[in-house]
Amino acid sequence: MTTAAGMLPPMILPRATQPAEPEDEPAGPSAPQRAARAxxxxxxxxxxxxxxxDFCDGGAYPEIHVAQFPLEMGRKGKAQSQVLALTTDASGRVGHAAGIASVGQRDGKVVHATRDSLAPKNLGDEELARPSEDAAAENTERTRLALEALAGAKVANAHGSLEKAMSDKKPAQYIKYTPSNSGGAQAGGATNRVIRMVEAPVDPMEPPKFKHKRVPRGPPSPPVPVMHSPPRKITAKDQADWKIPPCISNWKNIKGYTIPLDKRLAADGRNLQEVQISDNFAKLSEALYIAERSAREEVEKRADIQKRLAAKDKERKEDELRNLAMRAREERSAAPPPPPLPAGDASGDEEEGDVRERDELRQERKRERERERRLENKDGKRSKMTRDAERDVSERIALGQARRRQAAVLKAARFKGADRGFEGAREQAAGGGPSGPREFVQEDDEADPFGLDELLSEAKQGRGTLDRIGEGSGMGAAAGGGMGDSGRSRINFESGSGRS
Structure with a gap:
């Protein structure tokens, strides 16, 4: 029975242009032995x-003294590998400067990755010496060329795109090829053709075709390594030493916690302070005691002296009063002095001088009252006269401006001691009788029952409320003991003897 594969024609494969790589043999027991070639x-x-x-995914062989490059590490002219080689220094410690710290840095950059890099470098006199003239000139020339290159690049970028295109324009290229004559559009009989290829002209005024985009910011520089000792596991003693007790206030307890007394005293911190007894307190107390004792002694002496002076002053006053009383007794017991002589021209001149002084004093007081009245009117205030005239009787009584009249009071002393007379009448009789007749002035109360005229006259004369104090001491009595006011005025006793 024939199969479908036998009915198909044989397969024709193209000739191989490269030798076929041998197929990997299946992994068997002999595969590890073939891989281990060393x-x-x-x-x-x-x-x-x-x-x-030959390295079997390992490192170099130290007993073979030839240049070895396992995993292509360290080979010059090759792309940098991403595999880091483990290097050590002379003491056998791992060198991080040539490994981890130098990854991603430019060639020739000095990387500081050891503890010795933090120590200051001590430079000698030779290293701190000034460079020679040749070295300075060489350094100056190298710097000048570098600056000119940077400036030239800036100037070239500042020029237009046309000049840049002309400078970067490539020459024309000629390409020779053999055309295919199978197409109907091709000219017959042409075996070779030459094409001249030039760059297309660039319009300098053409707007840009590409939009500049902002390049995202690269990652920041790695953090500065902190040179510290490795962390150690904390112990229970360290935890107890670092434990900070909670704040306990002696004034507030908002939560209402019950805090033991020993904990409160421990949190107070008073046991942490050493009590130092200074002798300055004793010195201060002694000085205060001495000062107080001296002050008390001074006060006692001063009080004693003042007491003695007061006693002497009291004795002196008593002597003076005793002498005055004795002199008064002698004057009373002596005969009355002769009557005074009639007043002459000298007494008349003195009376005229007194009258003139009283008139001047009266005029001066009048000018003062007018000045006060003008000052009151200047501020837009009412004068005292007009203000008091508009007041009611109740207001005057409340302010103490109403006319005070002494009510007639019938005293029993008039009937019991009628023969006694007035107080001081005997002394007045001994000194001499009154020089003039009695003056009786009858007031017309019917014309001014409320005393407004008298109030206005007192306001004009400038008399105040306090000026009427003591006016109620005069006697006012009516016949028959009635309660009405007497129509008589007060009796003025005047004496010409000169005694008051």
């Missing part, structure tokens, strides 16, 4: 690793 330890004399398979 001889065993101690049998590598005269053997040199040639490929990466």
């Amino acid at each position: 001889p065993a330890q101690g049998k590598r004399k005269g053997w040199v690793p040639r490929s990466q398979a």
